Amino acid sequence: MLRAGSRGTPGLWYHTVMKEDVVILGTASERRRLILAGLGIRFDVDIPEVDEIFYPADPQRTASENSLLKNHWCRKRHSRARIITADTVIDFRGRCMTKPATRDEAVSFFKMFSGKEHTVLTAVTLSMPPAPLETHVEKSSVRFKELGLPQIHEYFEKFTPLDKAGAYDIREGKELIIAEYTGSFTNIMGLPEEIVEKWLFRHFQKN
Numbered sequence: 001m002l003r004a005g006s007r008g009t010p011g012l013w014y015h016t017v018m019k020e021d022v023v024i025l026g027t028a029s030e031r032r033r034l035i036l037a038g039l040g041i042r043f044d045v046d047i048p049e050v051d052e053i054f055y056p057a058d059p060q061r062t063a064s065e066n067s068l069l070k071n072h073w074c075r076k077r078h079s080r081a082r083i084i085t086a087d088t089v090i091d092f093r094g095r096c097m098t099k100p101a102t103r104d105e106a107v108s109f110f111k112m113f114s115g116k117e118h119t120v121l122t123a124v125t126l127s128m129p130p131a132p133l134e135t136h137v138e139k140s141s142v143r144f145k146e147l148g149l150p151q152i153h154e155y156f157e158k159f160t161p162l163d164k165a166g167a168y169d170i171r172e173g174k175e176l177i178i179a180e181y182t183g184s185f186t187n188i189m190g191l192p193e194e195i196v197e198k199w200l201f202r203h204f205q206k207n
Helices: 014-016 031-040 059-077 101-111 150-157 185-189 193-204
Strands: 002-006 023-025 043-046 082-092 094-096 117-127 133-143 178-180
Touching: 002 193, 014 023, 023 031, 023 094, 031 043, 031 185, 031 193, 059 082, 059 117, 059 133, 082 101, 082 193, 117 178, 117 185, 117 193, 133 185
Parallel strands: 023 043, 023 082
Antiparallel strands: 002 043, 082 094, 082 117, 117 133, 133 178
16 A cells, blocks of 8 residues: 655645544556645555456446445455545547557547547545445546547657556647547546545545
């Protein structure tokens, strides 16, 4: 299990947290760690070992069930902690797309996305017994520029696509591939900070 510290300035509400309070972020994603650290929260990271579910024609169900699986895995190991888990997928015209398995598959993703809009869905599961477990699904829209094979290959020479839903990280070279986006930027990164911050504020204020 990894420990992460604050990268930002904690809000005033953070100082209500008791020393013994623990937040567990169940993820292998560096981007999610950066987002949570940016909120000024001290947290531990535990990487869930689960067999992820995939529904080709149901992106929302895919993201929601995988986020829940990760949360349940963490709960077995951290019975008293506040736990945050998430799963991000792409909804492209009703088709669920996750991380490409190969560079060739990543190229095929970009060819489909070229000049078109897709939706980024992140399901976030938040739990703190005895409060009921909560799962929220945030959606953001992304429209790609028109891309030919030379532009696609140029992008993948600069940025690796294999560990990212949809084969891209919006922080990396977005000016090369993205025409516009709407909705939460951090949702597109993999963890909508707006949802997480509201939940943490609500639960920390109870102490």
